[in-house]
Amino acid sequence: MHDHSASELPSLRRQKILLILERDGKVMASELSQHFAVSEDTIRRDLAELDNAGLVQRVHGGALPRPKDTGKDYFTRLDEIDEVKIRLAQLAAQQIRNGQTVMFDSGSTSLQVARSLPRDISLTAVTASPMTAIALSEYPGVKVILAGGQLNPKTMAAGGHEALRLLSGIKADLAITGVCAIHPEVGITSLHFDEVPVKQALLDCAARVIAVTTADKLGAVEPFVVAPCERLHTLITERHVASGNVEDYRRLGIEVEQLQD
Structure with a gap:
């Protein structure tokens, strides 16, 4: 068939x-x-x-x-952050306001957003990523809440019941997330099965969700579905993407912001 x-x-x-x-x-x-x-x-x-x-x-x-695991661990991916990802992170950081409670997803993109905040910002930050928590702790006006649990060495983030219990008990103003892949019909998907519940909790607990992604993630599909695209409020991506991709997300009611050349 x-x-x-x-x-x-x-x-x-x-x-x-x-x-x-x-x-x-x-x-x-x-x-x-x-x-x-x-x-x-x-x-x-x-x-x-x-x-x-x-x-x-x-x-x-x-x-x-291909041989399993080409050696691109979390720290290698951090070293590979390029100018486009830095500019995307800076655009996302501009969306964060003083006094908000903000959830930061695990991953190098959310970490870069944390590093791009104004020095004098004041907020409560929640994350399951120790690396992101450390970056946020450098801001005098940021109170950091770190979700605990077993550390996943591939994502360098905590998972399991302990992390979910903490995250589900918080009502955040905003969530910042990177995506492994996003497709207008399939939705937001992940490469890692065990990070799906934490990502779902993050989406559930925030009044507004901002996804930050490079253009190559648009239209892509990974094995494990996190949520439909409609769970996002804002999508921040590159200026030049495959024809029609951005409009597909706008038709779903998502605000799309793109880098300017």
Whole structure:
């Protein structure tokens, strides 16, 4: 039975190719072409994109898995923060007001927002990320509440019942989140299953949610669904994105702010 729905959305089809690759240990372009009812040229383009992203290793006629964990741990990702992410973080920091209670998601993007606040800001900050808590503690007027629990070495954030209990007991004015992937139909998705409940709690407990993301995350899909896009109030992203992407989110009622050149 052909998977026509996946053929309509390249990002979804590529995600399913990754799942098939994980299951079978190898994929062949000819078989994937029949499975998804698309041409082999389309599949080859899919495999080329996945290879460029470091997710598969192309071989003649198909692809093999990349070795697990290419070494890009949390600290490596921090070192790779570029000018665009810094500018996005600065734009998000301008949305934060004195006196607010603000939740900061885990991840390098939210950490960069924390580092971009005005020196004299006064607020209550809540986070499950020790790195973000340390950055926020450098501001004299910021009271930091750190959610505890078991530390996930991949995300460098706390998770589990202890973190969820603390987060769910707070009513925040604002939540700042980065996203692994966001798709107008699939919603906000994550690469890590165990961080989904904490991200959901963060979205549930804030009156307003701001997502900060580079353009490559728009239209992407990861395996674990966090929430529909409508849970976001503001999306901050780059100026130049794939045609139509930004309007898809505006049609859902999300305010979209883009960097100016």
